[in-house]
Amino acid sequence: MEPAFPLPRSGPDAFLAAAEPLDEAAAWASLCALAHGGRAAARLRVDPCGTWTSEGGADKGASELLDLYACFLVRRGARPTVFAHLGQSLDGRIATESGESTYITCPANVDHMHRMRALADAVVVGAGTVRHDDPRLTVRRVPGRHPLRVVIDTERRLADHYAVFRDGQAPTLVVCAADRQDRERMGEAEVAPVARRGETIDYEAVVALLAGRGCRRIFVEGGGITVSRFLAQGCLDRLQVAVAPMILGSGRPALQLPPLTALSQALRPPTRIFRMGADVLFDCDMRPSA
Numbered sequence: 027m028e029p030a031f032p033l034p035r036s037g038p039d040a041f042l043a044a045a046e047p048l049d050e051a052a053a054w055a056s057l058c059a060l061a062h063g064g065r066a067a068a069r070l071r072v073d074p075c076g077t078w079t080s081e082g083g084a085d086k087g088a089s090e091l092l093d094l095y096a097c098f099l100v101r102r103g104a105r106p107t108v109f110a111h112l113g114q115s116l117d118g119r120i121a122t123e124s125g126e127s128t129y130i131t132c133p134a135n136v137d138h139m140h141r142m143r144a145l146a147d148a149v150v151v152g153a154g155t156v157r158h159d160d161p162r163l164t165v166r167r168v169p170g171r172h173p174l175r176v177v178i179d180t181e182r183r184l185a186d187h188y189a190v191f192r193d194g195q196a197p198t199l200v201v202c203a204a205d206r207q208d209r210e211r212m213g214e215a216e217v218a219p220v221a222r223r224g225e226t227i228d229y230e231a232v233v234a235l236l237a238g239r240g241c242r243r244i245f246v247e248g249g250g251i252t253v254s255r256f257l258a259q260g261c262l263d264r265l266q267v268a269v270a271p272m273i274l275g276s277g278r279p280a281l282q283l284p285p286l287t288a289l290s291q292a293l294r295p296p297t298r299i300f301r302m303g304a305d306v307l308f309d310c311d312m313r314p315s316a
């Protein structure tokens with residue numbers, strides 16, 4: 027099938043000419059270029075393990091960016107890479123009971139989410155997030171291009187007045203259960219069906235649908251239920267949890283998975299840790315091989 031939103035080809039390795047050490051702006055431009063098949067002005071190499079080298083060197087800001095983001099350029103096989111992010115309080119809440127979540131994490135983490143959008147070909151959110159936040163899901167806080175916006179609305183419960191369906195700022199897809207597809211468009215968005223799986227939809231089918239539209243990196247931005255479903259169905263390659271020094275004491279939970287019968291069943295993924303302003307970001311490798 028011809029991709030509806032064609033994207034240029036790129037690989038994890040690239041050589042780019044440069045004479046001077048990379049600064050933060052050049053490093054970010056290089057990351058975006060390598061993610062989307064363009065060219066940048068710096069001699070940068072990212073190997074298949076996500077390790078970067080720059081022949082001209084890199085200053086502190088550039089090194090920090092490359093340390094965090096270079097691994098997101100790496101792909102293994104044809105399947106898209108799927109990474110998710112949740113910003114939570116110390117007690118594991120992503121929003122208040124009423125759904126308020128702007129902002130639990132600090133501005134540096136919000137910038138980070140815009141960077142993740144910019145490196146991705148698609149940004150995915152659940153219907154609950156659209157209902158509560160009416161997000162635009164575009165890249166505004168850093169230089170970069172807007173990804174395809176994807177809203178998972180299994181039962182097609184959302185009305186069509188939300189910004190993502192109306193503003194025309196980026197292509198938008200609504201994914202619903204096949205038996206709930208009652209129309210082909212919702213505002214300016216396209217409606218696409220996928221098969222059901224248990225009480226929800228088949229999330230690997232969502233990944234396959236996006237792969238068919240040329241998406242190689244998929245960023246799942248929330249909320250907790252949507253990220254949990256991707257994780258429970260084994261569809262996440264990386265999970266990022268930003269923990270803010272805040273206690274809500276109640277509210278919407280971050281991850282919700284089936285109960286364990288023994289502590290030994292807990293997931294203990296290999297994890298990288300980054301300071302992000304007042305918050306701490308845990309970047310977890312969720313691949314079974316890890």
Ligand SMILES: NC(=O)c1ccc[n+]([C@@H]2O[C@H](COP(=O)([O-])OP(=O)(O)OC[C@H]3O[C@@H](n4cnc5c(N)ncnc54)[C@H](OP(=O)(O)O)[C@@H]3O)[C@@H](O)[C@H]2O)c1
Binds near residue numbers: 151152156183253278
């Ligand atoms: N801190 C963060 O990182 C972060 C990120 C994103 C969002 N949030 C916040 O998290 C909350 C949303 O997350 P979430 O885990 O509750 O849900 P979500 O993952 O965003 O969306 C999925 C859930 O929304 C339900 N849903 C579908 N249509 C709905 C409608 N019209 N009204 C209400 N719910 C609907 C879905 O039910 P069905 O499966 O039956 O359709 C499903 O249970 C919001 O308060 C948002 O502000 C926080």
